[in-house]
Amino acid sequence: MTTAAILVIGDEILSGKTRDQNAHLLISELRALGVSLRRIVVIPDDVEIVAATTRDLAAGHDYVFTSGGIGPTHDDVTIQGIARAFDLSVVRHPDLEAIIRRHFKEGVDESHLRMADIPEGSVLVGAGEMSWPVPACRNVFILPGVPEHFRSKFLAIRERFRVEPFHLRLIYTRQDEFDIAADLTDIAGAHPNVAIGSYPNYDLVEYRVKLTLESKDRAALEEAFTALLTRLDPAQIHETATQ
C-alpha cells in the first residue's frame, strides 16, 4: 500500500486566520489516486518543529506533501526546516535561479534570489511543465501555501503518484450501532484486507448507521460485503451503494 502524509506549516491555520484548503484538496486527490493518506499534521512556523515533524513523517510514509512557509519573509521556515530534518545544507539551485533572473530581469535582487535556495540534492518535479517546478527533497514534496498555487502545482504533478484504486461498498441500515457491533467485529476480523467503518447518523431519518467497506482487492471486498450482509437484518437496510 502506497502511503502519504500531509504536513501543513502555518500559524495562520492554527490561529484561525485562514481555513485550510490544501489538506482538504489533497485528501480527495490522494484517495482518487489510490494513495493511502495516513497522517495530517498542522504545525506552527517554527524551524525546529518543521525539522522534527518532517523527519518523522518522511520515515513513516512513502510520500510527504508540505504546504506553506516557502515565501521570502521571516515566517517562511519550511526550506530550512526540511534541510535540517535530513542534515542537509540549503543551496541555490541554478535552474530556479535562472527562472528568477528571467522573471525579474535587471530588477532582480538577493530577496528574489533567495527563493532559489532549497535543500541540497533536491530534484525539481514538473520542471519544463510549469513556470515554477515543485522541489522534492527525498520523498518530501514542497508545495506553496497559497491555495490557488498549491492546487495548480499538485494537479500538474499528480499522475506520478497514481496507483491501483480503492474500491468502496456502502450499506445504510436502520439498525442501531449497538446491535451490530459484535457482527462488525467478527467480519472485520475475518477480512483483514478490507477496512470496515461504522458511522452513526443523527440527522437523517432514512438510516441510523452508514457502514463502509473499502479495499484495493475487489474480490476480498465482495466477500466481506456479502458476509456482512448476511449478518444484518434485511428488513432494516435502507440501501447499498458502490463507489
Next chain:
Amino acid sequence: MTTAAILVIGDEILSGKTRDQNAHLLISELRALGVSLRRIVVIPDDVEIVAATTRDLAAGHDYVFTSGGIGPTHDDVTIQGIARAFDLSVVRHPDLEAIIRRHFKEGVDESHLRMADIPEGSVLVGAGEMSWPVPACRNVFILPGVPEHFRSKFLAIRERFRVEPFHLRLIYTRQDEFDIAADLTDIAGAHPNVAIGSYPNYDLVEYRVKLTLESKDRAALEEAFTALLTRLDPAQIHETATQ
C-alpha cells in the same frame, strides 16, 4: 502561554468520506479562549497510533482534545489507545454506568455498558451539567466525533479553559513581500513577544500583503505595530485594523 493540541481520530477524515468540522470549530474556540493551539494531528483508527500520538501530544501541551473513535464498534479505539498511552487499565466508571442504566432501563446490555469503560483515574468533566459528561484522562479531553455532539460538549466545558485573550493588529499594504522582507525580519527579531505573520494576496487588487501582529501583551503589540509602520511606505498602506 497555555497551549493545546487537537487529535482527530478518523479513517473517515483521511479517506475523504467526511470533511473535518471539529478541529475547525476548536481552532476558533481556542483562539477566542486565549489558548494557543500548537498542533492538529489527524490519524487512522489504530490503537497503537492513538497511544503513541496521545503520549507525544499530552507531554508537549497543556491540553489535548481528541475527536472521534468513542462509539461501540470495532473501529472505535480511542479509549483503549489513550489508556495505553499512559499504561492505564480501562475500567467501568460507575457514574457513566448509572447514566446508561437509567437510559436503556431493562433493555440494557453489555454493548451499551461498554460505553462506560474509560481509562482508570479519568475524571468526568461537566458531570451534572449535561446528560453525558466529557471524560478527561490527565490532560486529555475525550470528545465524540459526531460534530453536533462535539460542539455541544465542548461549548458546555469551554469556560474552564479561558485565559487572557490574544490581541491582533492588521496592516494591509500594496508593497511587495520581497521589498519588506528585511524590515519584517528586523521587527520580528526586536519584538520577540509579538508574532508577526506575512500573507501575500493574489485575489484582491486593494493590497498585496496582509501583515498580522499578535500578542497577549498589548503594550508590546502597540510598540511592534508602531515600529513596523515606520518601516513601511505610508503611501502604499491600504488600511490597518484591530481585532
